[in-house]
Amino acid sequence: MKTLKFGGTSVANANNIKLVKDIVSQNQVPTVVVVSAFGGVTDLLLNALDLAAKNEIGYKEILSQIEERHFNAIKLLFPVAIHSGLISKVKSELNDLETLLEGAFLIGETTQRLSDKVVSYGELLSSYLISEHFKAEGLDAILKNGRELIITNDNFGNASVNFSKTNEQVAAFFENNSHKITVVPGFVAATEDGDATTLGRGGSDFTAAILAAATNSEILEIWTDVSGMYTANPKLVKQAKCVAHISYEEAMELSHFGAKVLYPPTIQPVLNKEIPIVIKNTFEPEQEGTLITKNTNGEGKTVRGISHIGNISLLSLEGPGMVGIPGISKRFFETISQIGVSVVLITQASSEHSICIGIADKDVANASKAVNLAFEYEIASKKIHPVKVETDLAIVALVGDNMKSHQGLSGKMFSTLGKNNVNIRAIAQGASERNISTVIDKKDIKKALNALHEAFFEENIKQLNLFVMGCGNVGSKLLQQLQQQHSYLKKELKLNVRVIGIANSRKMVFQEGGIDLSNWQDTLDSGTIANQEAFISKIKELNYRNSIFVDNTANATVAATYSDYLKNSISVVTCNKIACSSEYQNYLSLKQLAKKYNAPFLFETNVGAGLPILDTLKHLIVSGDKVKKIQAVLSGSLNFVFNNFNGETTFHDVVKQAQVQGYTEPDPTIDLSGIDVARKILILARESGYHLELTDIENEAFLPEESLQTNSNEAFFNTLVKYESDFQKRYKNAADKGCKLKYVAQFENGKAKVGLQEIPQGHDFYNLEGSDNIVLFYTERYPQQPLIIKGAGAGADVTASGIFADIVRIGNF
Structure with missing residues (x-):
């Protein structure tokens, strides 16, 4: 003999009941079929009783809904010729139910005893219609009221089973039962005096287990809407997997702690007789499901x-x-x-x-x-x-x-x-x-x-959830790189990188399953109006693990939000230099927050774009070395400008070219004023362990004051035309000495300065081409011959690659 139990979702409507019939009809041995109420009906009954007890006439509307659901099932499950008889029977039961609800309405209260009678109608009606459907389809079926089989005490609402009496009743019935299929309503029982009781929510599982044990069934099958017990709740954990085999004890622990696929008391009756339980999916019956037995012989993972x-x-x-x-x-x-x-x-x-x-x-x-x-x-x-x-x-x-x-x-x-x-x-x-x-x-x-x-x-695959602010030159390249390398990261580095949110100055968009990066521009365009407070609020609300905020802007307002992210254990990756070159106390606070909340704060691209300058410096400091002096060309844009500026070009045209090719900020005065380089040398000094403010950096400006005071790009470029002769003179003076102009940052003896210098032949800076950067670290270990880092220090591609590398670093923490 087998015992099969079908839950509320499995018998929620006529189509589902037909699936149940197909499953039951495939069994070749005598079968007990325990069924729940139609999905949601038990809640409707409880709501109706609650309204009635509060003298609210709305209980009648709920009663009408219950009636309609069962009448609809009759119309879809049975030939027209037998509708009237079935409807008459259901109507009679519902009339009795209505009488009970009217009683609660008249006295203005309810009891657990009355509640047991009311809620039992869900299973009584569903079991009647399902058994009749089996018969109409030619199956050898009989309906047996669970109240006549399962005997309990009178603890109404959550009665305790008298197993001795119950086993006697079950044995007596099945000894004389010749039908192949016996349909039994779950959840319902009765006292020895015949008063209706219930076995508590989830009691249909319990009913099935009681009957399986009493009939010595070879197996207990629990049919539901999922394909077994999962490693976690699949509604909350998309990567959850079905556990093929699990022990009784493990199943009890999981069900006790919220695994709703199985009611906790279900296991006890079958455990004593070592009857296997299998949890199957009514809607995917071909799936193996989960087998529950005495032991698993060490199968599977340690944590199940x-x-x-x-x-x-x-x-x-x-x-x-x-x-x-x-x-x-x-x-x-x-x-x-x-x-x-x-x-x-x-x-x-x-x-x-x-x-x-x-x-x-x-x-x-x-x-x-x-x-x-x-x-x-x-x-x-x-x-x-x-x-x-x-x-x-x-x-x-x-x-x-x-x-x-x-x-x-x-x-x-x-x-x-x-x-x-x-x-x-x-x-x-x-x-x-x-x-x-x-x-x-x-x-x-x-x-x-x-x-x-x-x-x-998850086989050590770590999911990173990115929230990207800024998708201009750098941001768009980063998104392109993330899309291109997604498979590689997952396969080789065990990192599943998803972009959950994107924002620019106009729009923002979130997709909880991850944004399709092949079409992110259209997705963003259809997003909501950008709002920084709403952006961070949404990230907090999502509360994803391994969350990373990526700032691709040069915006001071965005930089001011870093502490909010770090305090919520959201890592920050940024190419925005403003935060790390702000007041020393703010810089220090961000570093401390990162440690306190275990949220990395990485800004490798603040200096040298994709070059590993800060990373190398950190390793020097961590290993006990001490920086004595730093000399560097840190502006890829300025190096591009002065490498292309000569007697045959105009300074105006070269700067314009640098802007068009993305080497400068949208506002080129940020680069040409030297403030950008000052920020970079300040960051290097701070990362070397020195306490400096931006105002401590000596800045020897080469632009005329009029150029620095302009308030638009057009006005700025006009001043470059106006002072072209001054720029040509500066170039000629250097060329006459066999020197090249380079914008140099220097830190020594606790002091830093930036400015335009004439670099002679033979110097490490002399042959620095294009937009390359170079840094010379003179330390206790490198006192005479410096440690040199050199390479492309500007451009959207290399900056994006540096941000990309910081994201991967966080993934490997």
Whole structure:
């Protein structure tokens, strides 16, 4: 014999019921078929009863909805010739239901006893129609009322099963039952006196397990809308995978901690008889599903699943009067038990100074009141503090039979959560080490589940979620590079890089599954109006693990938001030099925030675009070296200008060419004023360990004051024409000496300066071509012959590649 159970979604409508019939008809052995109410009907019944008890006539509208759903099923499942008989039977049952609801309406209240009678109609109606459909399709089926099989006590609402009596009833019925298929309504039962009871929400699973054990079924099949038990909730973790084989104990732990595919008490009746359970998908019956047996013989991973319970509160009792006093725990738990509150999690300090329990949010008010009353004397005498309540929490649990034999799982779990700024409020781990549970903020559930799933199940593939601000020259190149290298990163570096949000000065757009980078321009154009506050608010709201904010702008307002990102454990990658060259205290604060919140703050492209200048400097400092002197040509745009400016060209035309080719900022005065180079040498000095402000940098300007004071590009270029003779004279003076003009930054003896210099032949700067940069580090280890870094230091491609490299660095942290 087999026992099959079909849940509410599996029998939600006529089409689904036809699928159920196809599945049942394939069995060659006698079969017990346990069915739930049509999907959503139980909630409708409870809502109707609640409205009736509040004297609200709206319960009749709900009753009409229930009637319509069942009448529609009849029309679609049966030939017209038998409609009237079926409708008459359903109508009769609904009339009885209406009488019960009218009673609640008239007296203005309800009881658990009445509730059990009302909600049972969902299963009674669905089982009747399904059994009749089986018969109409030629199956040898019979309907048996579950109230005549399963006997319970009179704890209405969540009755306890009398297994001895139940097994007798089941044996007696099946001994004389010759039908191949027996349809039984789930969830419903009765006392020995015949009063209707229910087995609690999820009770249809329990019904099936009770019957499977009582009939010694060869297997219990739970048919639902998913293809088994998953490594995590697939609605929250898209990468979750079905677990092929799992033990009874693992399944119980996962179902207890929120894996809704299986009702926790289901396992106990079949566990004693070692009847296998298989969880299958009604809508994809060809899928293997999950097999649950006594043991798994060490199959699969150490951690078999990650589960969670939401809407949890912590109740903490603590105080000096608890230490060494026997009976405190007993009184505490007795108090909780007496008010009917279920404890989900317990943790107690070894000092006995505090006891902490996790309970459902809905119970916290009654529980805290009861505990404060129970310890009224101790609280008044200040031996114990009033109970402390923390709400809006959740429990996340790792589950696996083999976890106890593997070291470091707890550390890996806590480290993963910590890296993603998920604060752990409480920890519980049983002696069996089959379960490690942590209490976290409810808002962090999705991030925690995804981060842990990535750490324990995804073959070390790490997902990075990018939010890109600025998509002009540099930003567009970065997006192009990310698209081009996506497969390589995933295959070779185990990094799955997704761009979740993009913004420019006009528009912004978010796509939670990742933006298609082959068409990002059109996607952005159809986005909403750009707003910086809304942009960061959305990133916080999404609360993704491994989030990275990428700033491709030169905007001071954007740079001012970095602290907001870092405080929320959102890493920052930027080519924007403003933040790191702002007041020293702000620069230092950003570095400290990055450490405090474990959110990398990387700005390699601030100096030298894609050249590894800052990275090399960091390695020198970390290894104990000390910078004595820095000489550098740090402006690719200025180097391009002075490499192309000669007696045959005009300064105006060369600068214009640099702007058109993207070597300068949109406002070329930023480059030509020397402020950009001053910021770069300041950053190098600070990264070398020196405390300098931008005002400490001596800037020897080569542009006329009139050029520096212009307020538009047009006015600026007009001044270059006006002072062309001065620029030609400067060039000629250098050329006559056999020198070239280079804009040089220098740091030595704690002081820094920038300015245009005449570089003689033989100097390291003399043959610097195009837009290249060069940096000479004179350190304690390189006192005479400097460490030299040289290469392209400007241009959208190389700057984007430097940002790209910083993103990969974060992925490898």
